[in-house]
Amino acid sequence: EAQVTQNPRYLITVTGKKLTVTCSQNMNHEYMSWYRQDPGLGLRQIYYSMNVEVTDKGDVPEGYKVSRKEKRNFPLILESPSPNQTSLYFCASSSGGPWTQYFGPGTRLLVL
Amino acid sequence: DQQVKQNSPSLSVQEGRISILNCDYTNSMFDYFLWYKKYPAEGPTFLISISSIKDKNEDGRFTVFLNKSAKHLSLHIVPSQPGDSAVYFCAAYTGNQFYFGTGTSLTVIP
Numbered sequence: 699e700a701q702v703t704q705n706p707r708y709l710i711t712v713t714g715k716k717l718t719v720t721c722s723q724n725m726n727h728e729y730m731s732w733y734r735q736d737p738g739l740g741l742r743q744i745y746y747s748m749n750v751e752v753t754d755k756g757d758v759p760e761g762y763k764v765s766r767k768e769k770r771n772f773p774l775i776l777e778s779p780s781p782n783q784t785s786l787y788f789c790a791s792s793s794g795g796p797w798t799q800y801f802g803p804g805t806r807l808l809v810l
Numbered sequence: 811d812q813q814v815k816q817n818s819p820s821l822s823v824q825e826g827r828i829s830i831l832n833c834d835y836t837n838s839m840f841d842y843f844l845w846y847k848k849y850p851a852e853g854p855t856f857l858i859s860i861s862s863i864k865d866k867n868e869d870g871r872f873t874v875f876l877n878k879s880a881k882h883l884s885l886h887i888v889p890s891q892p893g894d895s896a897v898y899f900c901a902a903y904t905g906n907q908f909y910f911g912t913g914t915s916l917t918v919i920p
Contacts, residue, residue, distance in 0.1 A: 702853070729906075731908070733910075738912060739912060740812075740814075740816075740899060740910040740911050740912040740913055741854070741899065741901075741910040742910070743907055743908055743909070743910075746906060746907065748906060754906065756907055756908075757907070757909070788853050788854070790853075797842045797844050797859050797903050797908075798844075798856050798859065799856060799908070800856070801846075801853030801854045801855070802853050803851070803852060803853050804851075804852070804853055
């Protein structure tokens with residue numbers, strides 16, 4: 699089954715404790731992306747990757763890092779999380795025309 | 811600054827009638843526009859898209875209209891069904907980036 703998986707689905711952490719949210723897709727897609735969803739703000743793109751070793755900033759990259767060492771994986775790294783990064787995070791992937799993105803189920807993060 | 815706006819947070823429609831969801835944008839460089847549907851506790855799912863060189867695209871019960879002069883697009887769902895109740899996001903694409911609206915919650919009343 700074609701899918702995008704994210705782990706963990708729920709995470710509670712404390713300010714400053716480094717964390718990684720994993721994202722994996724099994725569709726051999728080139729384009730992968732991370733979004734955060736906040737009330738009243740919709741989805742905002744954090745980082746995207748056009749292919750292996752090619753990443754770029756989206757609209758709200760501050761406080762986040764990504765890497766793309768393999769085509770299928772695109773982890774999101776928060777080196778020093780802060781409470782304003784409490785949000786719902788989605789990973790997405792697409793191929794060909796990057797507009798038909800497939801989204802993962804989301805990761806709900808709470809930073810205390 | 812929000813480049814893609816959905817000014818109606820919610821919409822209620824009777825089953826069988828037409829649902830019209832609206833979206834406005836500010837950036838004339840957008841190449842593609844898309845609509846996504848989202849159920850609670852799930853990721854968004856792609857519904858339909860339209861290129862900036864077209865003014866209409868249909869897929870079954872879903873039709874997207876693009877008015878470039880007004881920088882406005884709309885999604886028509888005919889006939890509306892209870893299973894269509896969800897949050898709908900419009901999105902726009904340019905320069906390898908996506909910009910989403912804030913979403914409209916559609917409720918279809920049986």
